[in-house]
Amino acid sequence: MKAIRNFFEKTKPHVQKGGKYHWLHSTHDAFFTFAFVSKETSKSGTHIHDFIDLKRTMSIVVLALVPALLFGMYNVGYQHFGALGQLGTAGFWDMFLFGLLKVLPIVIVSYVVGLGIEFIFAQFRGHEVNEGFLVSGILIPLVMPVNTPLWMIAIAVAFSVIFGKEVFGGTGMNIWNPALVARAFLFFAYPGQMSGDAVWISASGVETMVDGFTGATPMAMAAAGNTDFNVWNAFIGLIPGSIGETSTVAILIGAVILLITGIGSWKIMLSTVLGGAAMGLLLNAFAGDNVYMALPFWQHLIIGGFAFGAIFMATDPVSAAQTEKGKWIYGFLIGIFAILIRVVNPAYPEGMMLAILLMNTFAPLIDHYVLEGNIKRRLKRAKVNA
Structure with a gap:
């Protein structure tokens, strides 16, 4: 060194x-x-210095994402060999290496395109390179289906960095989570490829979809009125879905890392889960003959992108609410809207992405009213004590 x-x-x-x-x-x-830690320090004013700078913070988030990434690689191979009926003959390393070869190019394209654009903007402006893409570069692949073409990944990353961050001034200035901006762009630009309803395999060098597995994701099954899926597999992550969103176990390991290091907000995580549970229970009460509305609330928390969104997306320190009370409101509303959109809109069985982007938009407003409320209460106390 x-x-x-x-x-x-x-x-x-x-x-x-x-x-x-x-x-x-x-x-x-x-x-x-x-x-290395920079030697430069502030020249004027009063500042509190800490060895945990933005790059170190982002590095910890990347570390927390590694379990979901590694399991996602294994699950890609598991789904592939499972669709071919070869789970009995394929070993752990066969599945993992297969997934590695499919996922790694997506990660490489994400970082090359994203960091390339970040470096260009930094050189053009004469500024330091923003650290934010260290996390976005791995988040974007994790929220994508593995069959997404690399050229689509490149376009989505470019759109996310340019229109989701740089037009607002770069890292720390964006109002939406950049990774979700990329996901939303692909969903609305190429909805057929981003539905996530089919299991992808590669047989004899030809990448295809297996007709017998179409609609096999638990959420797609539930939306179609079939809730007969393996709950344990859904919790472990041995189900079809986006690369990093399937395993609740791996996501919870990442959550522990974020909480121990103090990087992630436990208030947002907990309130998001509480909001999702509350909406799930409310829908259960009025379910009637609607099978999806009758789905137990806790099952909503382990299927789709709910857990991943609650831990890694909703807690984005830039686009989330900043006030302590605001974090409770922000997370609770994300949980409510995620389940509401997921169940009520049959054309869009996953609502976490839209729920977080919606609340990213309203996070400043939430903080504004929280601060105004604090000011009014203090003024009232001041008048009483005067």
Whole structure:
């Protein structure tokens, strides 16, 4: 590591203003600060310094996503060999390596396109490279079906970075979660490829869909009036679905990492679950003959993207509510709208994406009224004590 640091220190003068490669200053700084803590400190004013900077925060989130990513790779292979009726002959590593070869190109395309655009914007503006895409670059593949063409991934990532972040000023200024912007773009631009209703396999080098498995995702089955799916498999994650959203167990491991490190907001996580449970119970009370409305509320929490959205998407520190009371309101409404959209709209069985994007939009308004309420209460107390 010392040799690498010496290399950065030696090349630093060449990328500073007046140097031969000054136009690479942002790129040089991005790689240096990712590997090492910067020596630069604030020159004026009063500041609290901490070794946990934005890059370290993002790195912890990426670490928390690794269990979902690894299980997603295994599940891709599991679904493939299961559709071919070869689960008895295929071993663990056969399934994992198959999934690795299918998922890794999506991750690479996401990072290459996203970071490429981030570097271009940083160089053009003369600013530091934003750290936010360290997380978005892995979140985007995890919310995609594995059969999504790489060119579609590239377009979605570019749209997300340019129109979801950079037009607002970059990391810290965006009003929507960039990964969900990419997912929403593909859903509305290419709805046929993003429905997630079919199990994807690759047989004899030809990628195809298996007709016998069409509509096999638990949510698609429930929306069609069939709730006869394996709940244990849904909890473990051995079901069709987007790459990183199937395993509630892997997602909960990530949640523990975020909570222990203090990176994720437990208030948003808990309130989202409470909101989803409340709406599920309310729908159960008025279900009648509607099978989807009668689905036990706790099953809603382990199918589709609910768990993944509650842990990794709703808790985005930039687009979520900032006030403590606002976080409870924000998360609770996400849970309510996610289940409501999922059940009431038969054309769109998954509502987590739209629910989070909707509440991203209203998060500033929630914080505004929370702050105004605090101010009014303090003024009232001041008048009483005067």
